[in-house]
Amino acid sequence: xxxxxxxxxxxxxxxxxxxxxxxxxxxxxxxxxxxxxxxxxxxxxxxxxxxxxxxxxxxxxxxxxxxxxxxxxxxxxxxxxxxxxxxxxxxxxxxxxxxxxxxxxxxxxxxxxxxxxxxxxxxxxxxxxxxxxxxxxxxx
Numbered sequence: 001x002x003x004x005x006x007x008x009x010x011x012x013x014x015x016x017x018x019x020x021x022x023x024x025x026x027x028x029x030x031x032x033x034x035x036x037x038x039x040x041x042x043x044x045x046x047x048x049x050x051x052x053x054x055x056x057x058x059x060x061x062x063x064x065x066x067x068x069x070x071x072x073x074x075x076x077x078x079x080x081x082x083x084x085x086x087x088x089x090x091x092x093x094x095x096x097x098x099x100x101x102x103x104x105x106x107x108x109x110x111x112x113x114x115x116x117x118x119x120x121x122x123x124x125x126x127x128x129x130x131x132x133x134x135x136x137x138x139x140x
Contacts, residue, residue, distance in 0.1 A: 002028040002129070006057040008040045008074065009033075009094065010066040018061060018094065018120050025125040032057065036066045037074030044082050056086050059132060061094040061120070071095070075109050083111065090132055092116055 005028040007018050012035075019031045034040040040060070047053050064071035071093065083089075092114035093106070106112050113135065114128050 001026050002058045002132070004028060004030040004032065004055065004057045005059045005061065006040060006043065007031060007033045007061045007094075008035075008037065008066070008071070009061075009063040010035050010068075011063075014063075021120050021122060022125065025122040027125045027129055028059070037069030037071060037077070040074055041069075041077060041082075044078070044086065048085060053085060056089065058089060059128075060089060060091045061116075062091050064093060064095040072105065075111070079109055079111060088136060090135065092128055094120060 005022060007015055007022075009015050009018070015033045015035075019033065022028055022031050032043065034043060040062075044056065047056050062071045062074065069077075075091070089111065091109070091112045093112060094116045096117065103115070106115060113131055114124075116124060
């Protein structure tokens with residue numbers, strides 16, 4: 001079980017559902033949410049400013065299509081400015097979008113370990129958790 005995950009999505013209902021599924025699957029002890037990329041980056045800024053990087057989420061479920069800062073913009077800024085500070089964080093894209101251009105962009109970001117077309121299920125979470133832990137073990 002992961003300590004903390006972040007779910008970034010502009011749909012409040014989907015945030016509630018994903019949070020509940022994460023809890024039911026015992027995927028994480030704590031789930032925090034943000035409604036766009038900018039709010040998600042603020043979470044990481046606050047952790048850095050408070051010298052509290054050890055409590056960062058281990059995993060991010062990220063929507064691509066959001067008003068304000070979308071998922072791709074978040075990934076670009078996170079990869080450039082935050083990935084060195086938070087090197088163990090991994091991402092699963094959680095989106096209804098299945099556009100070819102989105103699929104092609106996935107390879108640009110090695111932080112992404114899964115692309116999930118909603119809805120999220122307990123079985124998918126179990127698969128992601130296994131993949132996450134396997135990747136973490138390969139880094140050590």
